Amino acid sequence: MAGRVNLRLFYAGLAVIALIGAGAIWMASSGARRAAVQILEAPVPVGTSTFPGFVIGSDSAPVEIVEYADFECPACAAFTILAGPDIKQRLVATGLVRWRFRGYPLHQQSLLPHHAARCAGEQGLFWEMHDLLMQQQREWITSRRQLGKFREYAQAGGVNLDDYDECMREGRYASQILATRDEIAGSVSATPTFDIGDVRLVGAQPFDTIAKYVRLAVDTSR
Amino acid sequence: MKCRMATAALSLIGFFISLYLWLWKLGLMGPMVCVSGGCETVQLSQYAVMLGIPVALYGVLGFAGLFLVSITALQDRWVERREPTVLLFLLSSGGVAFAGYLTYLEAFKIHAWCQWCVTCAVLIVLIFLISVLALRSPSCLTFEV
Numbered sequence: 001m002a003g004r005v006n007l008r009l010f011y012a013g014l015a016v017i018a019l020i021g022a023g024a025i026w027m028a029s030s031g032a033r034r035a036a037v038q039i040l041e042a043p044v045p046v047g048t049s050t051f052p053g054f055v056i057g058s059d060s061a062p063v064e065i066v067e068y069a070d071f072e073c074p075a076c077a078a079f080t081i082l083a084g085p086d087i088k089q090r091l092v093a094t095g096l097v098r099w100r101f102r103g104y105p106l107h108q109q110s111l112l113p114h115h116a117a118r119c120a121g122e123q124g125l126f127w128e129m130h131d132l133l134m135q136q137q138r139e140w141i142t143s144r145r146q147l148g149k150f151r152e153y154a155q156a157g158g159v160n161l162d163d164y165d166e167c168m169r170e171g172r173y174a175s176q177i178l179a180t181r182d183e184i185a186g187s188v189s190a191t192p193t194f195d196i197g198d199v200r201l202v203g204a205q206p207f208d209t210i211a212k213y214v215r216l217a218v219d220t221s222r
Numbered sequence: 223m224k225c226r227m228a229t230a231a232l233s234l235i236g237f238f239i240s241l242y243l244w245l246w247k248l249g250l251m252g253p254m255v256c257v258s259g260g261c262e263t264v265q266l267s268q269y270a271v272m273l274g275i276p277v278a279l280y281g282v283l284g285f286a287g288l289f290l291v292s293i294t295a296l297q298d299r300w301v302e303r304r305e306p307t308v309l310l311f312l313l314s315s316g317g318v319a320f321a322g323y324l325t326y327l328e329a330f331k332i333h334a335w336c337q338w339c340v341t342c343a344v345l346i347v348l349i350f351l352i353s354v355l356a357l358r359s360p361s362c363l364t365f366e367v
Contacts, residue, residue, distance in 0.1 A: 007296065010227050014234055021238030028242065028251050074262045141263055142333055 040200040044068075044102075044187050050180040051118075051173075054126040056088075057098035063217045064098045065210070066195040068184055071103070071117065071133045072110035072141060073191045079204035080134035086207040097214055101130065103177060104184045106191055109146065114177050116150035119167035120159045128157035197221070223301065225356035229310055229349045230292035233285045236345040239338050240281030247276045260334030267334075269327045277324065281342055284317050288349060307356045314350035321346045 044066070046052045053066070069076040091097040103114040113133050120129035132153040133140070140149040147168070154164050167173075194201040194210065197217030201209065245251050247265060254261045264270065270277050288310065295306030321343040328335055356362045 010230075010296075014231060017231060017234050017238075021235070021241075025238065025242050025245065025251075028255060029245070072263075074265075138267065142267070142331070144333075 036202055038200040038202065040195050040198050042187075043195065044184055047179070047183055049176065050183045051102070051176050053100045053102035054121055054130075055098060055100045056127060057092040058095045059098065061092075061095055061098040062221055063096060063197060063214050064100060065214070066100045066102060067192055068102050068104040068188045068194075069192040070106045070110050071113035071130075071137065072105070072107035074137065075204040076192045077134045077137040079192050080131065083205065083207040083210060084131070084134075087210060090207075091211065091214060096218070101126075102184060103180065104188060104191055104193075105177065105181050109141070111174070111177060112146060113140070113150060115171065115173055116154065116164075116168065118173040118177065119164050120154050120157060122167065122172075123159055123163060125154075125157050125159050129153060129159070132157055223296065223362075225352050225362040226292050226295045226306070226310075228352050229314075230289055230296070232345050232349050232352075233288035233292060236342050236349075237282060237285035237289055239342055239345075240278050240285055243278035243338055244276055244282050247278055257337055260328075260332075261336040261338060263334035264328055264332055264336035264339060267327075267332045269324075269332060280320070284313070284320075284346075285342075288313055288317070307353065310349070311353040311357055314346060314353050317346040318350045 069079075071077075087097070087099065092099055103117065105111050105114045117126055117129045117133060120126055133150075136149070136153065140146050140153075143149050150168075151161065151164070155161055190202050192204060194205065196210070196213040197220060199213050199216070201213065242251065243265065246254050247270070254265065256262065265278075272280070291306055291309050291313065294300055295303075295310070300306050324339060325343050328339065352362075
């Protein structure tokens with residue numbers, strides 16, 4: 001009899017575990033759906049000691065998209081690889097969108113790649129370095145000689161290595177990268193995040209989603 | 223009996239953790255909840271898929287199998303029999319070997335740690351140890367404390 005009672009209690013315990021597990025998964029998935037599209041109440045500020053980001057596209061483009069991304073974030077790399085080419089060709093090159101990239105080093109090792117990209121950026125080659133860092137993310141994340149990998153990418157991107165080495169040695173942009181991260185951290189909690197007009201999209205988005213909100217922003221601004 | 227209850231509870235926890243990882247891999251979970259910071263690195267590495275199947279799905283199926291065997295073993299027809307204990311031992315032995323390989327990959331190939339994967343590895347080791355205890359100690363199969 002005692003055994004039966006124990007067994008009933010045990011099954012009740014299993015039911016509690018199952019409820020907690022299923023509930024946590026349901027909350028994670030529904031929370032992700034809710035957070036995917038948000039109304040942007042105020043733009044992220046840009047202070048005097050922080051960096052406003054690298055920009056590609058026409059100054060007269062009707063829509064500016066601000067991307068907050070981390071070179072170490074797999075979703076950011078997936079977005080760059082999958083949606084990046086279409087965005088450049090169909091939105092930026094057509095003059096519809098001006099794209100602003102603000103580095104947001106959220107992960108453990110990501111200060112160095114952001115710094116490497118800044119050093120390439122001072123030679124006007126940020127986007128070349130950006131693309132290589134995202135495309136080769138898996139390679140350098142698992143490498144024991146990351147600095148050497150970044151130097152290889154800089155060389156492949158056409159960066160003058162003497163200037164690049166000096167920039168990296170000095171840590172020329174380290175304090176600004178950290179200040180920018182702290183500034184962004186006040187209103188952005190995940191990467192990649194995209195601010196398009198009054199809308200904020202969180203998480204890697206397919207091209208169609210970005211294009212949909214660009215059209216919405218264009219219509220709203222008319 | 224106590225041992226089979228313990229393996230059922232532990233495998234149910236492992237099942238839900240693996241299910242979360244698998245659903246994330248399918249793109250249904252949004253950003254991964256991860257204190258260690260390396261979960262996405264591990265889950266998106268080349269080692270997160272084996273034979274075309276996400277590793278997390280092996281975990282879902284493995285823990286589901288352990289749970290079903292444990293629950294079946296608690297039924298009157300099987301409660302006095304040794305076969306379920308042997309089956310739990312064999313399944314969890316395979317699980318420990320697999321988890322050991324995955325932990326090796328995290329440490330030496332991927333160079334990142336996923337807290338959920340480590341938790342699953344700990345769970346399967348506990349299930350294995352309990353199954354060894356059940357094989358060696360018949361009292362572990364009774365209700366008496």
